[in-house]
Amino acid sequence: MWLTRISRKSREAQIGAASFAAALMLAVAFILSGLADSFEQPLRDGRDQLRLSPATGEIVIVEIDGRSLEALEQWPWPRGHYATAITELDRLGAEQIAFDVDFSSRSIPAEDERLAQALAEISQPAILATFRQVNQAGEQQTITEALPLKQFRDHAFIASVNVDPADSGRITMYPNGVVTNGTPRPSLANMLAKAGGEVDTAFRVDQAIDIMSIPRISFIDLLDGRVPRAAVAGKQVVIGATAIELFDRYPTALFGVQPGVVIQVQAAETLLQDRARSGTGQWLVLTVVALLLGAHLVQQLRGRGGAIRGAMLAAIMAGVLVVSALALDQFAWTYIALSGPLVFLGAFIVALRFLVGVVNLQAARFTDLASSLPNRTAMQHALKQKNDPMIAAARLADFGEIVTVLGVERIGELDRVVARRLRLLAGVEEIFRLDNGVFAWFMSPEHCDDPEDAFASARALFTAPFDIAGERLRLVSHFGSAEGSIENAEDASELARQRGLGWSANARALHEETQFRQRLLGELDEALESGAISVVFQPKLQLEENAIRSGECLVRWVSPQLGAISPADFIPVLEEKNRIDDLTLFVLREALKRRDEASALGKPLNLSVNVSAQLLADTAFIAATVDLLEATATRSVGGLTLEITESAPMKNSELSRVALERLNAAGARISIDDYGTGQASLNYLQDFPAQEIKLDQSFIRNLMADNKDRIMVQSTIELAHALGFDIVAEGVEDATILATLTDLGCDYAQGWHIGKPTVWSEFVERLGQQPTLGVAA
Numbered sequence: 001m002w003l004t005r006i007s008r009k010s011r012e013a014q015i016g017a018a019s020f021a022a023a024l025m026l027a028v029a030f031i032l033s034g035l036a037d038s039f040e041q042p043l044r045d046g047r048d049q050l051r052l053s054p055a056t057g058e059i060v061i062v063e064i065d066g067r068s069l070e071a072l073e074q075w076p077w078p079r080g081h082y083a084t085a086i087t088e089l090d091r092l093g094a095e096q097i098a099f100d101v102d103f104s105s106r107s108i109p110a111e112d113e114r115l116a117q118a119l120a121e122i123s124q125p126a127i128l129a130t131f132r133q134v135n136q137a138g139e140q141q142t143i144t145e146a147l148p149l150k151q152f153r154d155h156a157f158i159a160s161v162n163v164d165p166a167d168s169g170r171i172t173m174y175p176n177g178v179v180t181n182g183t184p185r186p187s188l189a190n191m192l193a194k195a196g197g198e199v200d201t202a203f204r205v206d207q208a209i210d211i212m213s214i215p216r217i218s219f220i221d222l223l224d225g226r227v228p229r230a231a232v233a234g235k236q237v238v239i240g241a242t243a244i245e246l247f248d249r250y251p252t253a254l255f256g257v258q259p260g261v262v263i264q265v266q267a268a269e270t271l272l273q274d275r276a277r278s279g280t281g282q283w284l285v286l287t288v289v290a291l292l293l294g295a296h297l298v299q300q301l302r303g304r305g306g307a308i309r310g311a312m313l314a315a316i317m318a319g320v321l322v323v324s325a326l327a328l329d330q331f332a333w334t335y336i337a338l339s340g341p342l343v344f345l346g347a348f349i350v351a352l353r354f355l356v357g358v359v360n361l362q363a364a365r366f367t368d369l370a371s372s373l374p375n376r377t378a379m380q381h382a383l384k385q386k387n388d389p390m391i392a393a394a395r396l397a398d399f400g401e402i403v404t405v406l407g408v409e410r411i412g413e414l415d416r417v418v419a420r421r422l423r424l425l426a427g428v429e430e431i432f433r434l435d436n437g438v439f440a441w442f443m444s445p446e447h448c449d450d451p452e453d454a455f456a457s458a459r460a461l462f463t464a465p466f467d468i469a470g471e472r473l474r475l476v477s478h479f480g481s482a483e484g485s486i487e488n489a490e491d492a493s494e495l496a497r498q499r500g501l502g503w504s505a506n507a508r509a510l511h512e513e514t515q516f517r518q519r520l521l522g523e524l525d526e527a528l529e530s531g532a533i534s535v536v537f538q539p540k541l542q543l544e545e546n547a548i549r550s551g552e553c554l555v556r557w558v559s560p561q562l563g564a565i566s567p568a569d570f571i572p573v574l575e576e577k578n579r580i581d582d583l584t585l586f587v588l589r590e591a592l593k594r595r596d597e598a599s600a601l602g603k604p605l606n607l608s609v610n611v612s613a614q615l616l617a618d619t620a621f622i623a624a625t626v627d628l629l630e631a632t633a634t635r636s637v638g639g640l641t642l643e644i645t646e647s648a649p650m651k652n653s654e655l656s657r658v659a660l661e662r663l664n665a666a667g668a669r670i671s672i673d674d675y676g677t678g679q680a681s682l683n684y685l686q687d688f689p690a691q692e693i694k695l696d697q698s699f700i701r702n703l704m705a706d707n708k709d710r711i712m713v714q715s716t717i718e719l720a721h722a723l724g725f726d727i728v729a730e731g732v733e734d735a736t737i738l739a740t741l742t743d744l745g746c747d748y749a750q751g752w753h754i755g756k757p758t759v760w761s762e763f764v765e766r767l768g769q770q771p772t773l774g775v776a777a
């Protein structure tokens, strides 16, 4: 899993590279599709708006405006009006006069003559307009030129007034000159600005030149002599139509729709103010920006990224780009296209943010929040990349107690400290946190070779004290291992814990055990009903009289599914799941019933029933037992004994004492079972209402072989008698032992030598008789 394998830094660099590639592709597509240019347009308008600046005032427009049209009443005007106008302008000292008016067709000859006359008479030759026209006739395309009449041309300069609107209708580019039928013509703006320029090339009209600041004079004012000398003296004057009625209008970036003549002057002003700017295309700036950012990312990939993160750098670059573009705008040096590069930088930042978000989300999925250790999901991912590796799990014993000592808020710290030690012990880099107090890792090859040894030393070293949050703790861990399955390793560690082992590799045992438990619990009720659970009886020999007058009830379970199950297997399960009460009451009822039956046969019988320690704390159980005992108390001779393991009174002495007193008062004898296996002394037990001590089989079996056991048995018998207890020896398997016990003064003997546990019909036969010893019943 690359996320956990690679370092955080190089992960960042990889994300950077991916974002870079994505952003670059987007920007290239953006430019190639032409979208960049569409976006550039409004951007440029905005930038132009910022640097709006006035016209020089050196070029004045004489407007053929609505007012003049109205005053002169007829259109087209007799050319004599133009003659009057230029004569007046000349008189007022205009430096040069230019026309954006079509004089290519003839009018009334006298009027034409007047104009020709005036043109010849003014001190500087005027500039007359020529229009190039493209005529389309079917496939055939011809180009003609609408030149002014020869009689005008003779005394004037000719300038082209052709413009070439862009798709938007705007006049963005303005030609320096046009070639028509082989004849080159400079354009009007170039002539006005006295600027050179190659024909068939164009320059960009500076939209930021404030059209409104171009001085204007109404044609009619000129005719009527109302124009002061100062308005035109020494200036260039362009006569052209501005009246809406004359239709010569174009949209502009910042000033709405404007007459052609105004745009001609704006173009002339562009040259005059030297504001015809070259511009960098989208590609150049994009390349520069991408190279800079790319270089930074490469540095980062090499682990020398420095402090600046990719997104930050991109944002800074965007800022610098915009500021320098605006600055260059102001100085009218060059125009930097921004839309492509900005889309690139923006897309890079967005992609980076997005990917970092995704990766963080991924990382969160793979990390335990409190400890920052990789979690189970992380391990599952890592597992997929490996080929059935050996997995080890460590499980802290008594996790609940540890948390009580440390507090929940310190679990993260505990996990980190434990993981650190496990890293050393396991010789691996990565420890995964699976659960509370459960960790796992992929075992190193050395450990796989001899896991038993590896875990033995790991367990020993693990027990060295831990310092966690100012507490010094000694922790115990159980280890488990399995091939290729995290769950199996975990289960093996659980099995190790349950069985008190240092290490287990047997996960299946736990599964089987769990399954067994589940089945057992599922079958219990039915088994009690159906007879799958039954009671057998083992005789107890009264040694002094050499007669059998008592016995122990032992439960048997023959399951249709699981076969014969030993009490040693199912009793602990029922105890753990708190189902032991039902079983015990079942045995108790059976015992009381059989005792009554024996009594009816004239055979007094005392039967003992085993009671689990935990039932002494179960008041409902005690009440039910007392009820049963009291209900049957008067019915028969003989009695009932309850066997409680030695450890029971130690666990909760007060509760146990009260329970035992109640049971005792209800007529039950109390016997201490398996005496000698626990910590209770007879002196201690003396304080409890018990009448019988059952010496554990382990001492009896070794009676002949082990002198210590013999002394223990002898002294116990003596002390028990002194304290008023009857004493029973369990596990009597041969005649020698029986003879020895008789010599030592033991009261009762129980064991295979006297009789194995057996069904009621057989047991009842032997009641009151002297046993036929040596023959197992």
Ligand code: C2E
Pocket: 538, 553, 554, 555, 566, 567, 568, 571, 583, 584, 587, 609, 610, 611, 612, 643, 673, 674, 697, 730, 731, 732, 733, 750, 751, 752, 753, 757
């Ligand atoms: P326990 O109460 O100490 O019962 C004595 C066990 O020793 C019985 O095993 C019995 O069959 C066995 N035994 C008797 N004589 C000999 C002998 O000479 N040699 C050997 N090796 N074993 C002998 P069992 O019946 O398997 O019961 C085992 C344990 O299960 C019992 O130990 C008792 O703690 C528990 N148990 C049995 N029935 C019940 C019950 O009804 N309720 C409860 N709570 N526990 C029961």
Ligand code: MG
Pocket: 552, 610, 643, 673
């Ligand atoms: Mg017993």
Ligand code: MG
Pocket: 673, 674, 694, 696, 697, 730
């Ligand atoms: Mg016993």
